[in-house]
Amino acid sequence: MRFGIIGTGVVGTALAIKLEQAGYECVGVHTRSESSYARFRGYLTKDFLSLDVLVPKVDILFVTTQDDAIGTVAANLAEHRLFREGQLWVHCSGSLRAQVLKAKPDLPVKTLSLHPLQAFATVDEALEILEGTHFGVEGEGEEKGEEIVRALGGIPHRLNSEHKSLYHAGAVIASNYMVVLAALAERLFLGAGIEPEEALESLLPLMSGTLHNLSKVKVPRALTGPIARGDTEVIQGHLSQLPDEIAETYLSLGRHALALGKEKLALAGKEYPPQVWQELSGIFAEKQG
Numbered sequence: 001m002r003f004g005i006i007g008t009g010v011v012g013t014a015l016a017i018k019l020e021q022a023g024y025e026c027v028g029v030h031t032r033s034e035s036s037y038a039r040f041r042g043y044l045t046k047d048f049l050s051l052d053v054l055v056p057k058v059d060i061l062f063v064t065t066q067d068d069a070i071g072t073v074a075a076n077l078a079e080h081r082l083f084r085e086g087q088l089w090v091h092c093s094g095s096l097r098a099q100v101l102k103a104k105p106d107l108p109v110k111t112l113s114l115h116p117l118q119a120f121a122t123v124d125e126a127l128e129i130l131e132g133t134h135f136g137v138e139g140e141g142e143e144k145g146e147e148i149v150r151a152l153g154g155i156p157h158r159l160n161s162e163h164k165s166l167y168h169a170g171a172v173i174a175s176n177y178m179v180v181l182a183a184l185a186e187r188l189f190l191g192a193g194i195e196p197e198e199a200l201e202s203l204l205p206l207m208s209g210t211l212h213n214l215s216k217v218k219v220p221r222a223l224t225g226p227i228a229r230g231d232t233e234v235i236q237g238h239l240s241q242l243p244d245e246i247a248e249t250y251l252s253l254g255r256h257a258l259a260l261g262k263e264k265l266a267l268a269g270k271e272y273p274p275q276v277w278q279e280l281s282g283i284f285a286e287k288q289g
Contacts, residue, residue: 003060005029008040012064014126022151055082067093078103095168098139110140220260227257230276
């Protein structure tokens with residue numbers, strides 16, 4: 001299969017390298033950034049081609065620009081009739097549906113979204129961790145999408161197009177919000193007297209241990225701590241000292257933790273003692289809103 005790349009950022013470059021290694025042929029690239037193309041040429045010596053030369057040559061066209069440019073690129077291609085019937089157009093956005101590439105309803109190409117569920121800082125890092133990365137696959141030609149993902153060494157998962165935003169929101173919570181939670185925890189450690197240069201460093205092993213537990217025993221068994229134990233005095237102690245804006249987050253997450261704690265006990269054939277359950281429910285209900 002012959003493919004081309006529009007946009008030679010980290011993802012586009014890494015995909016091109018891995019697909020070439022898997023036997024696909026990159027016929028060329030197109031990008032507005034001289035620096036990203038120079039970086040790309042450091043890995044693959046493929047020509048920069050104008051769109052009117054590149055697009056007709058390929059079976060698969062990857063649009064790996066920033067998300068807000070994907071629709072514009074597709075519209076430009078459609079307006080200038082730069083397509084070939086039966087082509088597969090692919091973008092790698094986690095939030096946008098594949099349909100964003102269908103700039104005109106009668107455009108005779110198939111559109112697909114292949115989103116790597118991973119954060120890539122550099123091309124070298126992407127090449128190192130693409131193998132085993134999970135991908136969201138959405139749009140037309142999903143079987144071909146799964147084939148491409150496997151060629152990259154990834155693990156494909158088909159998505160419901162109508163609810164793709166739920167997939168992306170889940171990724172945001174798991175990745176971006178983990179950084180937010182680390183920042184809040186770091187702030188509390190500083191308030192407890194831990195030195196600024198030591199606060200995050202002391203939290204990271206705990207966070208890594210939790211990720212390890214998740215990989216081994218999954219949700220909800222990986223849940224530990226006072227809510228899982230039903231330790232209401234400890235929870236009340238937290239709330240007595242937490243700043244209001246962090247207490248709100250603590251309580252909101254605690255309501256979900258309480259549901260997981262109940263589920264964890266049920267898996268072991270147990271339940272919270274009635275008085276403990278009443279106290280826990282009261283703590284999280286009375287603070288709600």
